[in-house]
Amino acid sequence: xxxxxxxxxxxxxxxxxxxxxxxxxxxxxxxxxxxxxxxxxxxxxxxxxxxxxxxxxxxxxxxxxxxxxxxxxxxxxxxxxxxxxxxxxxxxxxxxxxxxxxxxx
Numbered sequence: 492x493x494x495x496x497x498x499x500x501x502x503x504x505x506x507x508x509x510x511x512x513x514x515x516x517x518x519x520x521x522x523x524x525x526x527x528x529x530x531x532x533x534x535x536x537x538x539x540x541x542x543x544x545x546x547x548x549x550x551x552x553x554x555x556x557x558x559x560x561x562x563x564x565x566x567x568x569x570x571x572x573x574x575x576x577x578x579x580x581x582x583x584x585x586x587x588x589x590x591x592x593x594x595x596x
Contacts, residue, residue: 493570501574507541510579514538514547517571528564530554535568541579548572 493501497517504510515538526534533554538544551569555561 493574497571498574501571501578504578504582507579507582510575510582511538511541511544514544514572514575517575525564528562529568530562530565533565533568541583544572545576545579548576 497513500513500516501510504513518535518538529535533551535547536543538547548569551565551572554565555569
């Protein structure tokens with residue numbers, strides 16, 4: 492579960508730059524020991540742009556879905572980065588309904 496602080500930080504972000512900044516801040520709140528508790532292939536790298544945030548979210552969720560590791564650290568990191576990735580999608584989505592393409596059955 493994502494803490495209220497981080498949930499508010501993500502949902503209040505108005506730009507992709509703010510989401511990336513939130514991701515950096517979130518990562519800086521983790522100690523080296525907490526980062527070390529993540530699987531080696533799920534340890535974060537630099538977060539410089541929205542693609543880094545979304546790519547990392549994908550890596551984390553992929554690891555969760557593989558069922559190889561269900562540690563609290565992995566779950567916490569995946570929860571935050573999934574929320575951040577969703578917010579990025581919301582920010583860049585067309586605002587004009589006419590520009591959106593609905594799924595066709």
